[in-house]
Amino acid sequence: SAVISQKPSRDICQRGTSLTIQCQVDSQVTMMFWYRQQPGQSLTLIATANQGSEATYESGFVIDKFPISRPNLTFSTLTVSNMSPEDSSIYLCSAAPDRGTDTQYFGPGTRLTVL
Amino acid sequence: AQSVTQLDSHVSVSEGTPVLLRCNYSSSYSPSLFWYVQHPNKGLQLLLKYTSAATLVKGINGFEAEFKKSETSFHLTKPSAHMSDAAEYFCVVSGWNQGGKLIFGQGTELSVKP
Numbered sequence: 001s002a003v004i005s006q007k008p009s010r011d012i013c014q015r016g017t018s019l020t021i022q023c024q025v026d027s028q029v030t031m032m033f034w035y036r037q038q039p040g041q042s043l044t045l046i047a048t049a050n051q052g053s054e055a056t057y058e059s060g061f062v063i064d065k066f067p068i069s070r071p072n073l074t075f076s077t078l079t080v081s082n083m084s085p086e087d088s089s090i091y092l093c094s095a096a097p098d099r100g101t102d103t104q105y106f107g108p109g110t111r112l113t114v115l
Numbered sequence: 116a117q118s119v120t121q122l123d124s125h126v127s128v129s130e131g132t133p134v135l136l137r138c139n140y141s142s143s144y145s146p147s148l149f150w151y152v153q154h155p156n157k158g159l160q161l162l163l164k165y166t167s168a169a170t171l172v173k174g175i176n177g178f179e180a181e182f183k184k185s186e187t188s189f190h191l192t193k194p195s196a197h198m199s200d201a202a203e204y205f206c207v208v209s210g211w212n213q214g215g216k217l218i219f220g221q222g223t224e225l226s227v228k229p
Contacts, residue, residue, distance in 0.1 A: 042219045102209045108158035
């Protein structure tokens with residue numbers, strides 16, 4: 001398993017600004033993932049972030065809006081750029097630390113409100 | 116393509132009675148299936164996982180799920196509900212040849228009445 005932390009836990013931001021969310025894993029992992037959970041909805045995968053390569057984005061998500069960094073095997077950041085109220089969501093990161101399995105462990109999430 | 120359907124958006128039970136949360140899946144491959152729980156204002160916690168080793172999977176907090184290939188189902192059960200079980204539950208499918216992506220169901224909110 002893995003213990004995953006995220007910062008900040010919540011934030012209230014103004015329209016047009018950007019916020020960077022940090023995700024830290026307590027062990028080295030190859031695959032990390034970023035999800036969005038809109039109010040009252042399920043989770044939607046934004047992108048897969050593998051160390052040493054560019055992030056792979058899902059349909060409907062683009063790098064200019066959600067740039068991702070993955071500088072090492074325990075850390076990743078997601079930036080929500082040029083925010084609008086529609087970006088108000090919970091953003092969660094996850095990691096798949098167990099070699100040979102696809103089990104993902106999740107961070108506590110970052111609750112973002114855009115005014 | 117893979118997908119998962121949770122048949123109930125909301126389930127309400129009384130404390131001490133059985134819990135049944137229903138999930139059907141669709142997969143072209145032999146899937147991995149998961150149940151995650153999300154308590155209010157918390158992250159997701161893994162309840163249990165099916166990976167073809169055994170059709171009846173036991174998880175944490177007394178939950179278990181049975182994989183039925185003929186019915187393409189993976190229902191979550193618990194013999195006796197506790198107040199602390201009130202939460203959102205997600206049924207999830209993964210295709211390992213899909214790069215580890217998880218596909219989430221829409222979630223079932225479980226309420227437990229005293």
